Amino acid sequence: MDATHYDARKTALLFVDPYNDFLSEGGKLWPAIQPIAEEVHLLANLRAIQSAVRNAGIQKVIVPHRRWQPGDYECWCHPSPTQRLLMTRKTFSKGSWGGEWHPDFGPQGNDIVVHEHWASSGFANTDLDFQLKQHGISHVIVVGLLANTCVETTARYAQELGYHVTLVKDATAAFKREMMHAAHELNGPTYAHSIVNTRELIQTLQQG
Template identity: 50%
Template sequence: MMSLYDSRITSLLCIDFYNDFLSVGGKLWPWVKVIAEEVNLLVNTIVTTAREAEIKVYHVPHHRWEPGDYVDWKYPSAYQLGAAERPAFAKDTWGGTFHNDFPVRPGDIVVTEHWASSGFPNTDLEHQLKRYGKEKIICIGLLANTRLEATARIGMELGFHVSLARNGTAARSHEALHAMLDIDGPTFAREFLTAVELVSGIRLSVTNEQSAA
């Protein structure tokens, strides 16, 4: 049976909703364009439905590159070095700004920026979730097999109920998307739904809450 999404304990994690990832002209949009169009990426529908249900929205952003980043790191990853070369999500640029469809609204939480893949280590995400009594996290965003997976997996390790939407993410290749959706994801996600199923679950939860009021 599908879980319900009581707005008092549920949060929506929007991971790396930057122009560089989601906008035509973004530096990383060519990475995900084909897969995003194939899976019919429905993050806008999910965010809108969550807001209508008064589910708190958390923006989980990657570090915005600045000159000098990573140059004195002893063990930077290939992804981090690549981001510095582009540079992706550069601070004070259009690419490092949240997509126009996903602005920060009053009541939203903007988590401190993460430097690697997961939104949890070295940020205030866990604190901000527990501060508001959130036990369930719905994770959407990019990339499927890197930041989304790392954030969701650690969320499970920390004791959160994790939900993923099959068309709430995309990747650079079919193989990468398959690895997360069909191999890795089921090992840490409590709910693995299509966007339509997720939206239905959220709306049903609202109906139940209203009936109980």
């Protein structure tokens, strides 16, 4: 991986799916990711990265999943296995507490909230690429949930579109350690330009 320099004018933090259902006690998916989230100190790392990004003047972009509504996916020809689970779990249900932002990670100031993605990629059928291009962004740092689904797919798509991609290993989580291993040790090196931990990222940001 190369030694990355982040120009604040050209860098964005993509924060994927910062919902209560994922990140808060009582969230529908929190029990499934809690063991790994606590092992990697996910919440503390996300707070630290968000603070460092704001101090550096880097644009934060929230990349949210579709908030489930009645009728979603039911008449689709090819809903994915994950979308079928969304229909039964009603994850991130619109108007529910679980579908609200975690209180520490919701939008503030000039944060951008892009259109909700229906599947795993934050780019497909949304305005994410348009927003990044309009803000002159060339480098993206991708954090949030889940490591092997929405984070990986969004980051892969970013690379396909020509962005410089950074993954942060301990600013994400998954349902199993094997999924984390696949996301960062097997799959990540095939497309990401930089794979770091939170300490390394913040040190680089502080160096300017």
